[in-house]
Amino acid sequence: MIFTDDELKSFHALTEELNEELENDVTEQDKEKLASYIKLMEEKGAMERNVFGLSELLCAMQTSLIAVRNIGLKRDSVLATVLYAGYENGALDIKQIETDFGKSVAQIIQGLARIQNLYKKNPIIESENFRNLLLSFAEDMRVILIMIADRVNLMRQIRDTDNKEAQRQVAEEANYLYAPLAHKLGLYQLKSELEDLSLKYLEHDAYYHIKEKLNETKKARDAYIKGS
Numbered sequence: 001m002i003f004t005d006d007e008l009k010s011f012h013a014l015t016e017e018l019n020e021e022l023e024n025d026v027t028e029q030d031k032e033k034l035a036s037y038i039k040l041m042e043e044k045g046a047m048e049r050n051v052f053g054l055s056e057l058l059c060a061m062q063t064s065l066i067a068v069r070n071i072g073l074k075r076d077s078v079l080a081t082v083l084y085a086g087y088e089n090g091a092l093d094i095k096q097i098e099t100d101f102g103k104s105v106a107q108i109i110q111g112l113a114r115i116q117n118l119y120k121k122n123p124i125i126e127s128e129n130f131r132n133l134l135l136s137f138a139e140d141m142r143v144i145l146i147m148i149a150d151r152v153n154l155m156r157q158i159r160d161t162d163n164k165e166a167q168r169q170v171a172e173e174a175n176y177l178y179a180p181l182a183h184k185l186g187l188y189q190l191k192s193e194l195e196d197l198s199l200k201y202l203e204h205d206a207y208y209h210i211k212e213k214l215n216e217t218k219k220a221r222d223a224y225i226k227g228s
Contacts, residue, residue, distance in 0.1 A: 002047045007058055014061040018078065021068045025075040033100050034047075037083060037092060038112040046091035051166045052158050059153060067149040076101075077142050080108035088113060111143035129190055139153055144181060151178040152190050155197040171201035 003011060019026070038057070040048055048056050060082045067073040079101050086092040087109050098106035118137050138144050150227065151174050158167050175198035182191035 002042055003055060007055055007222060011061060014058070017065055018061065018068065021065070022075055022078065023213055026078075030075070030079070030101070034079065034082065036096075037086065037100075041086040041089075041091045042173075044059060044086075044091035046086045046089040048085065048089060052154075052161050052163055054157055056155075057082070060085060060152070062157070063146065063150045063153045066153055067146055067192075071145050071149060071150075071187065073142060073149075075107060076104040077122070077146055079105045080112070080142075081146055084109050084112050087145070088116070096138060108140055108142055108146070111138055111140045112140070112146065114130065115143060115147065128180075131177060131184075134177075134181070135184075141185075145185070145187075148178055148182050148190060152193060155194060155201075156199075159197075165202050171198045174198050175202065 011193070019031075041057070046189060050056060050059070063080045064078040067077055083092060083097060083101075087094060089098065094106050095111065097109065115134065115138060118134065135144060151170075154170060155174055158170060161167050175196045179191050179194040179198065182188075
């Protein structure tokens with residue numbers, strides 16, 4: 001089974017939202033072909049779950065919505081994001097993807113794959129040098145933007161996970177790699193969210209202490225304004 005009942009509802013809702021966002025950018029032919037590719041991924045067993053037990057396909061749809069709404073990415077980036085896992089898992093052929101969806105989609109997918117290989121070759125990534133290497137290695141900036149959207153989505157989804165060690169690793173990478181990248185690219189809202197969730201996961205007590213102090217400050221300010 002690809003989805004639970006709740007995941008299936010989310011998938012349909014995300015599909016509708018993406019269709020609305022990309023109304024003038026994605027054709028009916030695109031939708032039909034994408035549906036056939038998703039079915040092919042299912043048939044070939046490429047619908048995997050990540051270390052947190054989350055559906056890769058559902059995460060790709062969630063990431064796509066962030067990429068569209070918060071970053072402004074369009075058709076090619078969304079199609080590449082959804083199809084990437086199928087390519088990475090060996091279920092989809094990149095030449096056929098290029099034929100059906102265009103060269104740009106294929107290039108983004110290959111860029112995402114190159115970045116994953118770079119990750120594997122560089123286990124120590126908490127440095128400015130690695131961030132610069134990542135930016136130069138991506139070639140297409142949309143690859144980096146998709147990666148930032150993906151990390152924001154993952155950070156949102158793992159709030160209640162039992163896998164605290166994996167959560168910590170994801171949060172550390174978000175803090176020293178993705179938040180600075182988001183800042184460098186002017187994505188200040190996403191940068192702040194990454195930092196906020198990183199603090200919550202890595203320094204739980206400090207996070208809630210700061211949150212409590214901010215709430216107290218807001219109440220005092222509101223009371224002062226009301227009494228003025």
